[in-house]
Amino acid sequence: MKQLLIGNAAVARGLYEAGVKVVSSYPGTPSTEITEFAAKYDEIYCEWAPNEKVATEVAFGASLAGARSACAMKHVGLNVAADPLFTMSYTGVRAGMVICVADDPAMHSSQNEQDSRHYAIAAKVPMLEPADSAEAYSFAKAAFDLSERFDTPVMMRTCTRIAHCQSIVETGERIDKDLLPYEKQPAKYIMMPGYAKKKHPVVEERTKALSEFAENCEFNKVFYAYNSEIGIITSGTCYQYVKEVFGDSVSVFKIGLINPLPIKSLIDFASRVKRLIVVEELDPIIETHLRNIGLNPEGKNLFSNIGEFSQKDIKKILLDKQEATVCADSVIPNRPPVMCPGCPHRGIYYVLAKLKLTVLGDIGCYTLGATPPLNALDSTLCMGASVSGIHGFNKARGSESEGKTVCVIGDSTFMHSGMTGLVNISYNASNSVVIILDNSITGMTGHQQNPTTGYNIKGDPAAKVNLEKLCNSLGINRVRVVDPYNLEECEKAVKEELKAEEPSVIISRRPCMLLKYVKAKPALKVESDKCRSCKSCMKLGCPAISMKNGKAVIDATQCVGCAVCEQLCHFDAIKEGGEI
């Protein structure tokens, strides 16, 4: 059946048809929907794990048990999963296993634009790279045969423009795979030095065999143009941009198996063209390989290693052509993303900004608290780094910083990798204040359940981690819960905990306003005769409030009646009764 599918849905379909039985992942843009779509198939057991390392190890366990398995993550999630990855390269698999990783060139929703291809090379595992949804589907399916044939986990790399682009896919039927019998094989699966030393040469031999396989494999495609001197080597979404500009007028070596890269067939391709060009986003992985095998292509001397490309870049750089454009003369103000109206993070951030605290931040919607007018954050590094970081910050500056520094971390991020940092705070005794922004969902990635929400990926009731008891158990005696819609309560709690002579946790708890079960209250309005234009309410950075003709106004189509602004109005001008 012909369908229009985003790359992630196509990957999920490929997993399904390959007979996958277990998928475990942690959400991360742009990889999230792989697992969400996989969860729609009853034949696949799917779950949200607390982090990518756990997810990858779950998939490993399932493979060991004889079931085809997969996990999915964003590029930075692969950093977390790197530990099992590198040694799974040694153990290999029992049933096929695929690790899907989605890169984010241009950082549409990420903190860096690292290139996951380095991991495949470093871990010595094969990596596939599809160029559209049809390939995302067929490569995902074929990856399991590759995994079983070469006894290795297989990585599948996509990027935002593959993961979130819909194109046409012709789907097939699921092949049900029986569980392989479990056999105890200590020398294969116990990676202690005695056994691991024997496995390393096996990995090196496997890479040689895969390099040989790469010469004529189904994943790489070569096209020779009639009478063309130009030969382009490319992969993934860049292939589409090259074809968009050149059609069939240049020769193209399209790489689908990005690691290991072939040698003979690339040398052969290079020998048939006069001008050899590599088009690849981010780092010069293909280009470096070509240099290593004695070729001298053009590549990063022409194209940037920063951001993503489009057909425009190819046209401009290789053909020196640009389309004519029109633009307005007026300056167009930026429209950065903002916290939503009624976002529970806004109230607590207002308090932190008002108290002029140093705030170590973390990864999630609440990173948006860094933007004006709240400007409430001092750092954002990676998942969990706020909790570990504040400990180091306070150890370095001692009592001078302890009374005026806090960290903020979301409920899902705390489960992902904040807990270990908190153990460190209690064990190594820093007088730190950790604020858990518990909005009862994994927000930024589009509302995934997590261990604190009480529901699993299918929306069925599940065990619910009690954050208060958890923090107590991790050695924190002072744990309190506040409602971020109540500014007075928040301010009191923050001040008291900063004064306390021991570490503490404040749980700022209110569900995300966008959750279906959270009902908006009637919109508020500003009684303009009472408004004195003091702009106190504007300090919240609520997108529903703006100044019109010198008075504050509330956009009733956006307002959800959280009434945080009402608490800031000194003149009692904000009332119920906003009309759409």
Place this chain on the structure above:
Amino acid sequence: MKTVNIMIVGVGGQGSLLASKLLGHLLLSQGYDVKVSEVHGMSQRGGSVVTYVRYGDKVYSPLVSEGEADFIISFEKLEAARHAPMLKAGGQIVVNTQQIDPMPVITGAAEYPQDVLSELESKGVKIDAIDALTLAKQAGSVKAVNIVLMGRLSKYFPFEKEKWIQSIEETVAPKFVEMNKKAFLLGRGE
């Protein structure tokens, strides 16, 4: 045929994903090769969002670059102006006249440019401005702005009205179908 390039632009949360889903569904049913690129994650939170829809005999790139768009459908005035450089010569903008202040305007760090649409018109840009918010309210929900705009866009395409309506029926949740059909027809001016 030459590939047709459509951009759907607006403010995160305005419902551009449904609009692109509807367009993709319709174009697929007409037998075209289609690519639709969506935006997920951070920019969905009130930021400037862009969706590209391309169709033709064979579509390679999922993206539309500067000077290539045949149509820009904008859910908000300022966003139309922001993406005007994407329009090809002779291209058409369909824009909802709603104004949504971005945060730099709210905080006073920047000004919302007035008359930015007439500014573009004076440079020869074809602009079809429509108060989609009012029409959406008439249809029954402010959330139907996306389908009102699809209704207006449909006037520029050779596909039969019934095909559009069939796509609405097949992409929208059943309980919202009637309201969205109404929104679509209001957008068409029917």
